[in-house]
Amino acid sequence: MAELHTLTAHELADQMRRGAVSAREIAEATLARIAAVDERVKSFVTVTPEAALAQAREVDERRARGEALPPLAGIPIALKDNLCTRGVRTTCASKILDNWEPPYDATVVARLRAQHAVFVGKTNLDEFAMGSSTENSGLFVTHNPWDLSRVPGGSSGGSAAAVAAREATLALGSDTGGSIRQPAAFCGVVGLKPTYGRVSRYGLVAFASSLDQIGPMARDVTDAALLLQAISGSDPSDATSAPVAVPDYMQALRPEVKGLKLGVPREFFAQGVAPEVEAAVRAAVDRLVALGAEAEEVSMPHIDYAFPAFYIIAPAEASSNLARYDGVRYGLREPASDPTTMMERTRDAGFGAEVKQRIMLGTFTLSAGYYDAYYLKALKVRTLVKQDFDRAFERFDLLVAPVTPTVAFAIGERANDPLQMKLADVCTVPVNLAGGPAIAVPCGFHAGLPIGLQLMAKPFAEETLLRAAYTYEQATDWHLRAPAL
């Protein structure tokens, strides 16, 4: 039998059902793997072995009583450290939270608890999810399991690295402008950004509220679907969660793309996309066509403007969302004799350079004199981008694009070139503005580093995404490769 930490969630669930393995054995194997490799990969901010083993024990007790358990019972899951966990520190990889322990669980965490999933720990991220490499973590840098000198992508770099390094069977990430898909592509795993409103944001520490979505990161499409199923659905605590029924995503997992119409928007290939990435993505399109899909080039003229619009909207919302870190109720405080100075010192000491820059940018674009020229303009451009997607989805079931213009870059390579760094998100940002779902699946390698294929669908069409991604995955073996650690 293969080592337990190398199995997928659906494989582990099968084995547990057959009684071949216990939840405790799975948890122990996963914790052992973390102990063995995390010193090098550094995926985790916090590992919670005692809690994980206690959760596993409960699963085994229930199994012993003959209870029917939900699909994720006993499955080891890592949580991005911007998801609130009751009594377990939630850092957002920021010094300003100063090891804050939330008194409540995020809705997704509560839902997974109810499924008796086993939480192994909290993963590293760019501070407050602002970044594309996890180098902006205020705590430490995470390494790409395929090449430890390279970044894992970001901001959900810890979750992507943990899944790729087999330190967790599944992980949750959050995606504001590509923060699930881009690290998934860099680390060769599956990452899905659900439709805005599909998954409750309650308990996700906000970066940009109108763009943030929590989503699954997994080793294959089936596992991603299992995790998506567990976290989806409207939540009375999130006014933006959509009152739309959740379908059975397992039903979407069938190798069937005959007649599926794929749009290939040329703008996504124009923006500095490396030849090897373009070649791999186009080969994936060819493969889907060979499997019965139909593909056609399409133009989405406003895609080029999505990036600047995103970089106005997201920092504007962030500047307001991060105003609560003022040293009064929780987190860091730098003492001073008056509140204004206390707040200024606390925020100066607690926030990293990237976060400060985005707060400053957002404060600027929301200021009365500049609101119309920047923020309002960006919201209007967002309308144009969304209209591009709406028009494309009148003709196509899915849009196909690269996830990232290049494979994972070296740690430190882009640290001094913020704009270049942000360009890593250029292919992922547009669909965040439009709201629909998108998935990243492995579609090749270059110089030993994974390349990702991005599929985008219209709002609430996650099933179509999963079906196409599953079909492609079953016809290829990229997802079966593992990094040597």
Add this chain to the structure above:
Amino acid sequence: MTEFEAVIGMEVHAELLTASKMFCGCPTTFGAAPNTQVCPVCLGLPGSLPVPNRRAVEFVARTALALHCEISPRSIFYRKNYYYPDLPKGYQVSQYGDDPIGRNGYIEIVVGGQTRRIGIRRCHLEEDTGKLFHVSPQTSEVDYNRSGVALMEIVSEPDLRSAEEAREYLVQLRAILTYLGVCDGKMEQGSLRCEPNISVRPKGSAAFGTKTELKNLNSFRAVSRGIEYEIERQVAVIRAGGQVTQETWRWDETRQVTAPMRSKEFEQEYRYFPDPDLVPMVFTPDWVQTQQESLPELPRQKQLRFQEQYGLPAYDAQILTETRALADYFEAAAARHADAKAVSNWVMGELLGRLNAASLDISESKVTPEGLAGLLDLVANGTISGKIAKDVFEEMFVSGKAPEAIVQEKGLTQISDEGALATTLDAIIAANPKEWEALKGGKEQLTKFFVGQVMRATKGRANPQLVNDLLKQRLAS
């Protein structure tokens, strides 16, 4: 010398009487122990999200309709960004721009017999802040129980011209709010807060002067005095050749003066933008119609009805309708006692006088409407005199006993027995021969002396009319 007139606009904040806060389920009980009514949402904990209270929205819409406002077909929440220790998220969820829930309405006020229409610019929904306590020279403390309580803001046009009008505006507004049951109107507890902005200009001028904002007005008295003081101050500044500067002044209740607040270090820049955590509110004409139909009789309508139905003077009707509780009290008493004017006199005189002196609300009165009507019945049927009635009322006010029981217990029944009173009177005449001769000789003011002596001898229980009659009989004989 130039005559000046004041130009006053009112900004009123009313805490809504919802059971839970604006964006979370925390209770809103006033005076609870510190930080006992808080949760992740109203503490602004990372990751928490707001979900608006439906009833709060209905309350604001109904108020807007009662103020003759139009309802915006689509209304959204904005974030008003600023830093303060009592503001847990670093922004207040509020409304902004041209889509508040209600806009362009008016209130009618009557001052000096003149009816005036005061424009309402906007009526919107927001959330309250926490409360700060300055306990030591080095520290301030925060209690977030109030944080997130549903707050309605009502902004008038600068249509008011005197402190008296401003006060009457506030009285009428509070009446409307309490009638709707959307706010308890308690200024001293801060559930109704008023911040006038005041400027003065030469009478007849159309231009506006520089305005100041006045804060910390915690009672109607403070509103009147504060505004009067500020108007005089501004006029004095201008008369002395100076200029009024745009700033915020604070009413000092102890010293009865206005004092400038420390000016902000730099100009406020609130960076309003639509709150991405909240979705638009859309009000259909059907929904607005339903809200309109649910409105109760409002103070102005009730005033006119009281004048009509009970034959009361406008002044009485205005006072009695200031709160719904008072109007209901009056109507309950008037339903049991036929002389509505007598009921009105007693309610406005004795009852309100004693309640105000004891700082009690009408709802806390031990004298029930039934009790008051019973007391007036006793006067009307001659069981007790009006003078005794005041003593009985006092006892009722303190003990809450029924008037009949008090009269019974204390033996206060009026003496209308002619024989007994004649005996008493004759004894007094016999004891005061000089006065009696003088009265007979035409010194009519001595009538009072004899009646008074009888009243004293009977401990006030003698029927004064009967004593008068007996005296006249004896003078005529």
Add this chain to the structure above:
Amino acid sequence: MRITSEYVGQIGRLSRLALTDAEKERLTTHLNAILAHFERLQELDTTQVPPTAHSIPMENVFRDDTPRPGLTPAEATAAAPESAEDMFVGPRIVET
């Protein structure tokens, strides 16, 4: 549009960030680079385009006015840098 280091200082105060002169200089350079990148948006005529604040349109999401228990004062103040007798404590406010 270019912003000055002085204006960056003003935004810093508005953002409650105590910035050193070096930070101000660095931010001025970076912000101006980003603002230059935004200039391309001016190529688009958006006068007739409505803004999109939410990508998935929704309206009228409310909760019932039902009180629910929240946190205890001890839970509420557990993470406070300073607290006393269930109150959050901070430096004295001089305004008012």
